[in-house]
Amino acid sequence: MGSFLLSLTIFFPFLFGIPLLLFNREKEVIAKSYAFVISLLVLVMAVFLLLNFEPGQGIQFKHVALEAWLGEDVDVKYVVGLDGISVLLFVFSALVFAMVILGTWTSVQKNVREHLFFLLTLETCILGIFAALDLFLYYIFWEAMLIPMYFLIGMWGKANRAFAATKFFVYMLTASLIMLIGVIYIGICGADLNGGMFTTDYQKLLLLDLPFSIQAILFWFFGISFLAKAPLFPLHTWLPEVYAESPVSAVVTGVLLKMATYALMRFNVGLFPQACAYFSTLMVVLSIVSIIYGAAIASVQKEMRLVLAYSSISHLGFLTLGIFAFTEEAMQGAILQMVNHGLSTGLLFMLVGFLYERRKTDRLTDYGGLKKVMPLGAMFFTIAMLSSVGLPGLNGFVGEFLILVGAFNSPILQNGTFAVLGAIGVILSVVYMLPMFQKIFLGELTSDDNRRLSDLNLRESAVAVVFVMLIVWIGIAPNPFLKLSEKSTASMIEKVQQNSSLSVK
Amino acid sequence: MTLHDLLLALPITFATFWTILLIVVEATAKRAQLTFSLTSIGFLILIVMMLFSNEQGYAFGEMLRLSPYSQFANFVFALSGLLVLTLSQSYLAKENIHFGEYYLIVFMATLGMMLMACAAHLVVLFIGLEIMSIALYVLAGMRRKDPRANEAAMKYFLLGAFSSGFFLYGISLIYGATGEMTLFKIGIYLQENGATSLFWIGLSLMMVGFLFKISAVPFHQWTPDVYEGAPTPSTALMSTASKAAAFTALITLALNVSSQTDKNSNWTVALSTVAVLTMVVGNIAALSQENLKRILAFSSIAHAGYMLVGIVAGNDAGYSAVLYYTLVYSLMNIGAFGVIALVEQHRKLTNASDYAGLFKEKPLLAGVMALFMLSLIGIPPFGGFIGKYKLFAAAIEAGFSWLAVVGVLASAVSAYYYLRVVIFMFMRESREENQFTDVALSPTLVLIALLVFLLGIFPTGMLRFAGEAMKFALNSFH
Numbered sequence: 001m002g003s004f005l006l007s008l009t010i011f012f013p014f015l016f017g018i019p020l021l022l023f024n025r026e027k028e029v030i031a032k033s034y035a036f037v038i039s040l041l042v043l044v045m046a047v048f049l050l051l052n053f054e055p056g057q058g059i060q061f062k063h064v065a066l067e068a069w070l071g072e073d074v075d076v077k078y079v080v081g082l083d084g085i086s087v088l089l090f091v092f093s094a095l096v097f098a099m100v101i102l103g104t105w106t107s108v109q110k111n112v113r114e115h116l117f118f119l120l121t122l123e124t125c126i127l128g129i130f131a132a133l134d135l136f137l138y139y140i141f142w143e144a145m146l147i148p149m150y151f152l153i154g155m156w157g158k159a160n161r162a163f164a165a166t167k168f169f170v171y172m173l174t175a176s177l178i179m180l181i182g183v184i185y186i187g188i189c190g191a192d193l194n195g196g197m198f199t200t201d202y203q204k205l206l207l208l209d210l211p212f213s214i215q216a217i218l219f220w221f222f223g224i225s226f227l228a229k230a231p232l233f234p235l236h237t238w239l240p241e242v243y244a245e246s247p248v249s250a251v252v253t254g255v256l257l258k259m260a261t262y263a264l265m266r267f268n269v270g271l272f273p274q275a276c277a278y279f280s281t282l283m284v285v286l287s288i289v290s291i292i293y294g295a296a297i298a299s300v301q302k303e304m305r306l307v308l309a310y311s312s313i314s315h316l317g318f319l320t321l322g323i324f325a326f327t328e329e330a331m332q333g334a335i336l337q338m339v340n341h342g343l344s345t346g347l348l349f350m351l352v353g354f355l356y357e358r359r360k361t362d363r364l365t366d367y368g369g370l371k372k373v374m375p376l377g378a379m380f381f382t383i384a385m386l387s388s389v390g391l392p393g394l395n396g397f398v399g400e401f402l403i404l405v406g407a408f409n410s411p412i413l414q415n416g417t418f419a420v421l422g423a424i425g426v427i428l429s430v431v432y433m434l435p436m437f438q439k440i441f442l443g444e445l446t447s448d449d450n451r452r453l454s455d456l457n458l459r460e461s462a463v464a465v466v467f468v469m470l471i472v473w474i475g476i477a478p479n480p481f482l483k484l485s486e487k488s489t490a491s492m493i494e495k496v497q498q499n500s501s502l503s504v505k
Numbered sequence: 506m507t508l509h510d511l512l513l514a515l516p517i518t519f520a521t522f523w524t525i526l527l528i529v530v531e532a533t534a535k536r537a538q539l540t541f542s543l544t545s546i547g548f549l550i551l552i553v554m555m556l557f558s559n560e561q562g563y564a565f566g567e568m569l570r571l572s573p574y575s576q577f578a579n580f581v582f583a584l585s586g587l588l589v590l591t592l593s594q595s596y597l598a599k600e601n602i603h604f605g606e607y608y609l610i611v612f613m614a615t616l617g618m619m620l621m622a623c624a625a626h627l628v629v630l631f632i633g634l635e636i637m638s639i640a641l642y643v644l645a646g647m648r649r650k651d652p653r654a655n656e657a658a659m660k661y662f663l664l665g666a667f668s669s670g671f672f673l674y675g676i677s678l679i680y681g682a683t684g685e686m687t688l689f690k691i692g693i694y695l696q697e698n699g700a701t702s703l704f705w706i707g708l709s710l711m712m713v714g715f716l717f718k719i720s721a722v723p724f725h726q727w728t729p730d731v732y733e734g735a736p737t738p739s740t741a742l743m744s745t746a747s748k749a750a751a752f753t754a755l756i757t758l759a760l761n762v763s764s765q766t767d768k769n770s771n772w773t774v775a776l777s778t779v780a781v782l783t784m785v786v787g788n789i790a791a792l793s794q795e796n797l798k799r800i801l802a803f804s805s806i807a808h809a810g811y812m813l814v815g816i817v818a819g820n821d822a823g824y825s826a827v828l829y830y831t832l833v834y835s836l837m838n839i840g841a842f843g844v845i846a847l848v849e850q851h852r853k854l855t856n857a858s859d860y861a862g863l864f865k866e867k868p869l870l871a872g873v874m875a876l877f878m879l880s881l882i883g884i885p886p887f888g889g890f891i892g893k894y895k896l897f898a899a900a901i902e903a904g905f906s907w908l909a910v911v912g913v914l915a916s917a918v919s920a921y922y923y924l925r926v927v928i929f930m931f932m933r934e935s936r937e938e939n940q941f942t943d944v945a946l947s948p949t950l951v952l953i954a955l956l957v958f959l960l961g962i963f964p965t966g967m968l969r970f971a972g973e974a975m976k977f978a979l980n981s982f983h
Binding site: 066068069070071072073114139140143144146147150151154155161162165166169170173174177178180181184185187188198 | 868879882884885886890891894895897898901902906909910913914916917920921924925927928931932933963964965968969972
């Protein structure tokens with residue numbers, strides 16, 4: 001039952017998104033309500049899966065179909081399942097999509113049904129990415145995701161949207177095609193284990209003991225694709241444009257970027273532990289550079305979305321730091337922080353989107369003193385901001401704290417400096433967040449346009465409340481969330497540490 | 506010639522008699538609509554025959570060889586022919602060249618292709634090639650009163666005739682070197698006696714002929730001009746089925762001489778150089794094109810390069826990947842040309858930028874075109890992805906990882922020009938209102954789009970068909 005439900009959850013949004021295209025173009029409300037109901041149903045199914053998830057056991061709800069998909073002589077099939085690493089992100093993605101459909105209710109005005117169709121298609125791809133347990137299947141979701149993203153940026157963005165969409169597409173396509181070579185290569189290596197038959201079955205490949213030289217090459221073939229999407233410095237150049245143009249930035253931060261760090265954990269750490277241990281210092285250095293560089297650039301931006309875009313680069317650096325520190329705390333922190341960042345920055349993007357919808361501008365200097373006309377907006381913004389800078393008691397603190405502690409104690413990094421440098425990034429986040437808040441909400445109401453702004457309405461508040469509730473919940477009681485990933489991370493860390501002792505000494 | 510031969514080679518015999526029937530009907534009745542219907546029926550019968558027959562063996566004294574291999578290839582040709590036919594009718598009427606001969610010649614070209622796929626003897630191969638080529642020269646010049654079409658036909662004819670000359674000369678040299686014209690006997694001779702330099706020269710000359718037909722670099726210069734000048738539906742046939750035919754025959758030849766080519770590193774070096782050049786030149790030249798037919802012409806050069814990667818790999822997987830690719834590629838390219846044929850309207854709207862605002866007026870047509878473009882890039886979940894995946898996987902398996910890397914980088918470049926079309930259709934406003942009002946979406950296009958999508962999600966059946974086909978091709982001379 002559970003296994004079939006998982007597949008149903010994945011394909012539900014796409015299959016039920018198709019009828020949207022047949023809806024009457026004029027009756028937008030019907031299309032919107034329909035799409036929202038669909039996304040809620042997906043969320044319900046995802047939560048049902050979460051409630052039935054047993055934290056102590058490995059992969060669950062496994063569903064296998066389409067055996068011999070590409071012919072009898074290659075072992076490529078449809079396999080999906082959830083484990084401690086993916087289950088939380090899976091459910092969180094379902095939540096974000098429901099919230100985004102609600103949050104962008106009025107911001108999209110033309111081609112509404114197509115917009116909703118592409119959103120739901122994107123949801124299918126992303127849920128598939130988190131559940132896929134076959135590298136070939138994973139790759140299909142990973143690359144198919146470009147199609148809805150491309151249209152979402154290109155059709156509903158701002159003036160420069162076509163350029164941003166093409167840049168994003170070509171950037172990601174190049175990176176993922178290199179990964180395709182890696183998938184084929186590891187599939188050929190996997191033939192040794194599988195009775196001479198090419199295989200991309202993740203669980204079979206986990207048993208593979210590749211020589212270090214091959215691991216090192218494959219690490220980068222896979223890694224380039226993930227790091228570009230994460231994005232880690234220096235592969236981050238697509239991100240500001242996409243954020244600036246896209247009306248669905250919240251989706252991008254909420255889930256899109258997490259797929260990359262998730263994939264890094266699942267595939268690079270899982271399949272190439274020795275190479276991961278070997279490259280961990282390099283990766284951590286790149287993470288630190290991203291943290292500080294992103295924060296520094298964010299602090300001089302003049303547009304709201306760009307501040308958040310660069311802050312995301314900074315935050316993503318924490319995730320990779322947590323992954324490549326290879327301690328249980330750090331990795332669990334990284335998993336939790338993926339959700340946290342999605343919550344805090346996702347909410348910030350939503351709020352910025354609400355402001356943009358009212359005022360049609362992103363420039364910080366156009367705002368000021370909004371606290372007086374938008375008290376609710378200011379309150380939610382404050383909470384999201386505090387969560388983002390890591391105030392104890394809110395979710396951001398838990399994740400960042402775990403990551404930094406883990407990095408400090410990491411036997412592989414053997415050096416506390418990285419943790420200290422990372423902590424500087426936390427301080428820097430205050431440097432760009434507080435001024436932004438100040439410029440938007442504090443001070444005098446200078447222009448008439450601002451004076452006329454209305455506060456968040458019921459729908460917008462509802463979206464914000466859902467996010468805030470989760471922010472506080474994870475902040476106060478993170479344990480149930482951490483428990484989900486405990487076992488999976490522990491086994492993964494163990495594997496890397498065994499291998500690192502082999503490779504370092 | 507016995508009854509047994511005629512029955513064994515039923516697809517060929519049928520196609521030949523049907524061609525004669527069409528000639529007679531067209532000459533006496535002179536009704537384009539009637540010829541159209543009869544040709545369609547002919548194609549339909551062929552398709553059904555290909556799906557259900559499983560005859561195999563040599564016919565007409567080792568001249569023709571019928572096997573699942575030729576069956577798969579003929580299936581691709583007949584399907585392409587039928588699709589092109591259904592897309593042609595309204596185009597021809599609009600261009601005022603609605604002649605029954607058009608359909609008849611399309612059918613004749615297909616007969617040539619089928620002969621190429623079934624050929625077990627070099628002379629039959631040549632006859633097939635010529636029947637196909639001459640039919641295509643005529644199709645290219647169908648728009649008699651248009652100077653561009655005349656230029657296209659003349660260019661294609663002169664260069665094509667030249668390359669046929671090379672091909673024929675190559676055949677004669679191979680005959681001189683081995684004393685055989687039957688493919689499997691050449692194979693046996695080579696295994697027993699090895700190859701002389703005379704043989705290598707002959708083989709190289711034959712390769713020139715093949716590379717010309719698939720428009721591989723450096724034999725590609727004719728492609729953009731001919732594709733642009735020819736009536737769009739026949740361009741679709743030229744760029745798909747005729748390439749598929751050349752690849753099918755090339756694989757047959759390559760298999761029979763593999764005992765020598767496997768040992769000779771020059772062969773691999775030369776072929777992989779051509780493959781790399783074809784992929785790179787095709788994709789980069791397409792970047793700067795404005796005319797959509799020229800963009801697709803360069804894209805078809807690039808796709809020939811991808812398919813050559815499968816030939817370079819030279820293994821079972823590589824060849825069956827090429828077969829599968831010919832099918833997917835034919836579908837998506839015929840689809841794309843089909844859209845062009847609909848939108849062109851007396852060739853006013855030929856540039857990519859002319860498609861601005863298509864989505865707003867004809868959302869389904871724009872969606873179908875976007876699907877073809879994405880599939881041509883090789884994005885899952887469309888058929889083009891599976892085809893490319895199979896090709897590159899075969900190359901990596903055969904130890905040509907670098908070739909696969911060049912291939913994927915080239916296809917990343919290609920994304921740029923395919924997406925330009927999508928940008929114009931979806932993200933730009935049209936210059937005039939109601940530019941596309943008399944463009945009616947043909948159901949054939951929707952069907953093709955559906956097939957491309959299905960071949961991407963459930964490729965299993967067709968991959969098996971292609972794989973089976975290869976098993977029989979390999980047994981050809983044992």
